[in-house]
Amino acid sequence: MDTVIDVTDLTCRYQRVEAVTGISFAVEEGTVFALLGPNGAGKTTTIRALMNIVRPSGGEARVLGVDSRRLGRRELENIGYVSENQQLPRWMTLAGLLAYCRPFYPTWDDALCRKLVDDFRLPLDQKIGRMSRGMRVKSALVSALAYRPRLLVLDEPFSGLDPVVRDDLIHGMLERAGEERWSVLISSHDLEEVERLVDAVAFLDSGRIVLSEPMTTLQGRFRQVEVTLPEPAPAAAADASWIRVTSAGRVLRFVDTSYNGPASDQRLSAKFPGARIDVQAMSLRQIFIALVRYRREQGQESMQ
Amino acid sequence: MNQTMHILRKDVRRLRWLLALWLALLAGSVVLAANAAAAAGASPATGLFLQQLWDTLEIVGALVTALIVVQLVHEEPLVGFTPFWLTRPYVRTVLLWEKLLVVAVAVIALPLIADVAMMSLFNAGPRALVSAGVTAALGDAVWMLSLMVLAVLTRSLSAFVLTALGIVATLWTLAALWSGFGSIWTGPPRYTPPAPPDATAVIVMITLYLCSTLSVVVYQYHHRRWRVAAGLAVAGLAATVVVTTFWPWRFARSEQVRAGAWASSVALAHDPSWGTKVSDVVNVSRQMGERWRRVSARYIVSGLPPQMTVQSTGIRSRLQFPDGSALESGERGGFGWNFSRAAAEAVLGTRLLVTHDFDRPAEWSSMITVRDRELMPYRGRSGRLDADIDIRVMQMREVATVPLMPGVSVDRGTSRLEISAVQRAADSLSVVIRRWRVEPAFAADPLLEQYFALRRRSSGEALMGGVDNSWRLGGGGGLIPLPVGSGGFSVGSLYLRFPGPGFGIPPDIDIASFDDAELVVLEVAPAGVVTRRLTIDPFVVPAK
Numbered sequence: 001m002d003t004v005i006d007v008t009d010l011t012c013r014y015q016r017v018e019a020v021t022g023i024s025f026a027v028e029e030g031t032v033f034a035l036l037g038p039n040g041a042g043k044t045t046t047i048r049a050l051m052n053i054v055r056p057s058g059g060e061a062r063v064l065g066v067d068s069r070r071l072g073r074r075e076l077e078n079i080g081y082v083s084e085n086q087q088l089p090r091w092m093t094l095a096g097l098l099a100y101c102r103p104f105y106p107t108w109d110d111a112l113c114r115k116l117v118d119d120f121r122l123p124l125d126q127k128i129g130r131m132s133r134g135m136r137v138k139s140a141l142v143s144a145l146a147y148r149p150r151l152l153v154l155d156e157p158f159s160g161l162d163p164v165v166r167d168d169l170i171h172g173m174l175e176r177a178g179e180e181r182w183s184v185l186i187s188s189h190d191l192e193e194v195e196r197l198v199d200a201v202a203f204l205d206s207g208r209i210v211l212s213e214p215m216t217t218l219q220g221r222f223r224q225v226e227v228t229l230p231e232p233a234p235a236a237a238a239d240a241s242w243i244r245v246t247s248a249g250r251v252l253r254f255v256d257t258s259y260n261g262p263a264s265d266q267r268l269s270a271k272f273p274g275a276r277i278d279v280q281a282m283s284l285r286q287i288f289i290a291l292v293r294y295r296r297e298q299g300q301e302s303m304q
Numbered sequence: 305m306n307q308t309m310h311i312l313r314k315d316v317r318r319l320r321w322l323l324a325l326w327l328a329l330l331a332g333s334v335v336l337a338a339n340a341a342a343a344a345g346a347s348p349a350t351g352l353f354l355q356q357l358w359d360t361l362e363i364v365g366a367l368v369t370a371l372i373v374v375q376l377v378h379e380e381p382l383v384g385f386t387p388f389w390l391t392r393p394y395v396r397t398v399l400l401w402e403k404l405l406v407v408a409v410a411v412i413a414l415p416l417i418a419d420v421a422m423m424s425l426f427n428a429g430p431r432a433l434v435s436a437g438v439t440a441a442l443g444d445a446v447w448m449l450s451l452m453v454l455a456v457l458t459r460s461l462s463a464f465v466l467t468a469l470g471i472v473a474t475l476w477t478l479a480a481l482w483s484g485f486g487s488i489w490t491g492p493p494r495y496t497p498p499a500p501p502d503a504t505a506v507i508v509m510i511t512l513y514l515c516s517t518l519s520v521v522v523y524q525y526h527h528r529r530w531r532v533a534a535g536l537a538v539a540g541l542a543a544t545v546v547v548t549t550f551w552p553w554r555f556a557r558s559e560q561v562r563a564g565a566w567a568s569s570v571a572l573a574h575d576p577s578w579g580t581k582v583s584d585v586v587n588v589s590r591q592m593g594e595r596w597r598r599v600s601a602r603y604i605v606s607g608l609p610p611q612m613t614v615q616s617t618g619i620r621s622r623l624q625f626p627d628g629s630a631l632e633s634g635e636r637g638g639f640g641w642n643f644s645r646a647a648a649e650a651v652l653g654t655r656l657l658v659t660h661d662f663d664r665p666a667e668w669s670s671m672i673t674v675r676d677r678e679l680m681p682y683r684g685r686s687g688r689l690d691a692d693i694d695i696r697v698m699q700m701r702e703v704a705t706v707p708l709m710p711g712v713s714v715d716r717g718t719s720r721l722e723i724s725a726v727q728r729a730a731d732s733l734s735v736v737i738r739r740w741r742v743e744p745a746f747a748a749d750p751l752l753e754q755y756f757a758l759r760r761r762s763s764g765e766a767l768m769g770g771v772d773n774s775w776r777l778g779g780g781g782g783l784i785p786l787p788v789g790s791g792g793f794s795v796g797s798l799y800l801r802f803p804g805p806g807f808g809i810p811p812d813i814d815i816a817s818f819d820d821a822e823l824v825v826l827e828v829a830p831a832g833v834v835t836r837r838l839t840i841d842p843f844v845v846p847a848k
Binding site: 054089 | 306307310314318379386388390391393394395529
């Protein structure tokens with residue numbers, strides 16, 4: 001499988017602030033890769049560096065095999081980019097915008113374009129400047145999907161949209177990407193929506209990658225564990241793979257980051273004899289929150 | 305080319321209303337000029353109304369072109385992270401050329417076409433067309449690139465306006481500070497011998513300015529790095545000023561007008577009857593405690609041909625005292641050009657019917673100027689003064705003579721005078737002259753002052769004309785005037801009255817006798833510089 005994005009030790013600095021510090025990850029062709037992280041984690045900066053909107057101050061990012069600083073006409077003909085803040089020409093109607101974009105892309109597909117416009121229920125004759133935010137994002141998506149880009153880069157595309165519009169977008173975009181085997185890099189807070197479509201994720205926090213791995217292994221190894229002991233027990237020694245360890249009376253709760261099925265179950269039973277052990281799979285959202293809170297606690301402890 | 309045309313079509317569609325307004329303004333200016341051609345003989349009020357309309361059109365035109373450039377560049381802004389075009393397969397070089405092309409057509413070519421159309425209405429020849437075209441194109445290019453630099457460094461119209469206001473305020477403050485400090489720290493009066501007219505500085509300045517602004521635009525389109533581009537703009541502006549100031553190679557210097565054989569008869573003589581006097585030099589530095597004193601005497605210039613007169617002088621002098629000490633200074637003396645009755649009569653070859661004699665009153669001439677503390681030890685003492693005095697001489701000459709009748713014209717390549725109307729009253733005669741002229745962009749020579757006379761050879765008499773009224777369209781050097789010595793094409797009317805009020809009206813004049821007179825156009829031009837040494841010994845520095 002080819003790599004469409006390959007980031008190595010990427011650093012981006014705005015004057016004295018280091019927004020992204022030495023991050024590395026790769027996006028394989030035909031996969032949906034999510035870049036997750038709290039506000040200010042460096043997701044947007046990373047995507048801007050990939051799209052040659054900002055200049056990296058160190059490291060390298062290769063997009064479709066080309067250094068991001070040298071992205072040219074040929075590469076951009078194969079990349080669809082949509083951002084929450086993207087400024088479309090407000091004076092154009094949607095029909096005008098699509099007609100203007102069309103000649104830039106040799107692979108523009110009129111039939112697909114019409115279908116997307118119909119699916120999103122967009123008015124072709126309305127000026128972009130008079131559209132609602134949701135309609136503008138949909139318009140941007142149509143203009144970015146109609147040429148079947150090899151790589152789709154989406155920076156917080158669902159931010160501030162109502163649930164119906166989000167659902168429209170997810171169905172119209174990510175599912176189509178899955179069907180057509182487009183490669184997608186998406187940064188989003190809407191973890192529940194993207195969870196079922198994402199093949200791999202990278203967690204960013206304070207400009208650094210916390211983890212980067214395929215969804216299957218990530219969801220396989222994270223478990224929320226609740227141990228109910230027969231009687232209040234002194235604090236048991238926690239495993240190195242446990243995070244967010246809390247105890248209240250006879251109940252001990254933690255997140256196991258290295259769960260591996262029956263072997264882990266046996267190990268827990270041996271560690272807590274006679275206890276009732278409840279092991280639950282975690283959603284992407286739960287994993288994300290657990291990791292962010294764990295890192296914040298770690299940060300506070302190290303500061304103390 | 306396809307992408308260029310594709311973006312161009314989009315931009316033209318976007319700017320269609322502004323472009324239409326701009327075209328309407330240009331068409332309006334041509335119509336106005338056509339009316340001006342027709343209104344040349346009409347009342348001055350009509351002409352002045354046309355002039356006001358023209359000035360309004362120029363201001364509105366400048367604003368419209370600014371809007372065109374800003375909106376065009378901001379269609380694909382070069383500042384910020386969110387513009388739509390950044391992630392689209394634009395070729396940046398293509399985008400740059402497309403923007404330059406649209407701006408060049410809208411801001412340079414269209415006004416040029418309007419200028420040519422306008423000048424054709426006045427039967428301007430190819431020489432005038434080329435000269436005015438170059439002037440207007442350069443002025444418009446300076447304007448266009450200045451706007452483009454600001455536009456590529458901003459992302460919205462409001463940011464553009466605020467930046468422009470900030471720059472104007474900064475430059476205004478710097479100029480005020482420079483001028484203020486310059487006044488306070490005024491050094492000793494200095495005199496440098498007259499240099500021939502020189503257009504080098506203007507050429508260097510415009511070339512550097514155009515290159516530096518263009519480089520900012522090109523850099524920003526290719527690299528989109530605001531700080532570097534802004535630094536480049538500031539450095540370019542500074543380099544333009546510094547290099548122009550210290551540019552050594554004067555490649556566009558005109559020939560100095562050399563004094564003719566007449567110079568040998570020019571003499572300079574000291575008038576001892578006036579003695580010497582000390583006076584204060586008034587300048588701001590005096591307020592700061594630095595006091596300068598001037599010691600003056602009187603000298604007389606003689607031997608000038610009658611059609612010539614002294615325009616100004618420059619003096620470099622040394623006052624040597626018996627103990628070997630000396631004072632030295634150099635200073636430009638002020639005479640200034642005044643109308644000379646004798647010169648006019650000499651050129652016209654007739655008696656001038658005027659009541660004013662225009663004789664310059666005898667006056668003191670500064671011989672040496674030094675600080676008060678330097679002069680103090682020499683108060684009441686005398687020494688020998690040796691002064692080299694440059695005398696800049698102007699001469700009046702006859703440019704053209706035409707019969708006094710409507711339709712008669714004088715064509716001089718880049719200027720033309722035409723008598724539009726002749727109106728006779730009981731005690732005066734009015735002549736309306738329509739004139740156009742072209743001031744070239746790199747004109748080294750200043751415009752020459754003109755006078756008009758009615759000459760009646762049969763009686764050997766002439767009358768000087770005075771300008772009752774005048775109006776003019778254009779002459780601003782295109783949309784924006786170039787920094788030095790340029791005006792481009794201008795057209796207007798002069799309303800002359802004979803005898804001119806400024807020359808005094810003889811009481812017993814018979815104006816009807818001038819019906820068969822001819823109109824003479826006189827011009828005052830440099831005749832050369834004559835240098836003479838003046839020695840005054842003893843030269844007494846007054847005690848008080």
